Amino acid sequence: MTTVNETKEMYTVGEVSKICHISKKTLRFYDQEGIISPDYVSAKNNYRYYSKDTLSSIAIIKYYKQMGFKLCEMKNINSKSSFYYHEKNFRSKIEELQAEERRIHDKLIELSDWYDLLHEAQTVSEEYNDAVSIKYLTDEPYCCLTQDFHYDYMDSILNIPWVNHLEDNDQAITGPVILKFPSYIEKPAKTSQTAMIMQKSVYPKESAVSKINFGGIFASIYHVGDFNEIATSYQKIALWAAENSYICGPECYERYVVDYWTTKNSQKFVTEILIPIKKSDC
Incomplete structure (x- = not known):
């Protein structure tokens, strides 16, 4: 002393x-x-x-x-200042900060994707011409879950069972909700009974959550307005495909750019319809 x-x-x-x-x-x-x-x-x-x-x-x-x-x-x-003491402390802190880095990375991706959706919606609204275009999407893994579909769009998009399913399996998702329907003919005819909800996986890892690769060549059209009027946009794709010798389907996708997550005004909704296409042999 x-x-x-x-x-x-x-x-x-x-x-x-x-x-x-x-x-x-x-x-x-x-x-x-x-x-x-x-x-x-x-x-x-x-x-x-x-x-x-x-x-x-x-x-x-x-x-x-x-x-x-x-x-x-x-x-x-x-009192314990030694090489091994510091090594243990630093390794523990590195692992902790790496986990925090991942959490921040996830949040940054999610916020950036949502910001991009708002920008996309603004561009579509300002330059809207209801024209059909060809779009190529690179294959990427999406989390997915097949559910019953009753044409209750709010229930399907603000999907509590889906959110719970992702949380239970520790899955981070980003980007818009996408619904995949088995038939591009049945969907606008309001006879579809099931839909697969899809969202892009931030970290595509093995888990109990089912995954699907989403990508390819599509006929694309943006629908601005209420979901109940979306059949007219499907008709435009079908007409465009016939005029340009394309075969559609069989499935179709609805990508919700602006929906109930952003606004309650259905006339402000922006939905991209995507239908796989290939050139007809005829």
């Missing part, structure tokens, strides 16, 4: 505060939490003194704090 005669080689709280740019209040808190304690406390006046070695350890504490360590993770740094 340091004696009072040795305090000349030590530093008072005020000196440590000035040298290390750390408040006296923080020093007292570090002492209470067992992070850094004074080497000597005067029995006469309760003054606290720190040795040069302890003073130097404040630099280590600051560096640990800069790297994201919590105070509770800094305890015993001085």
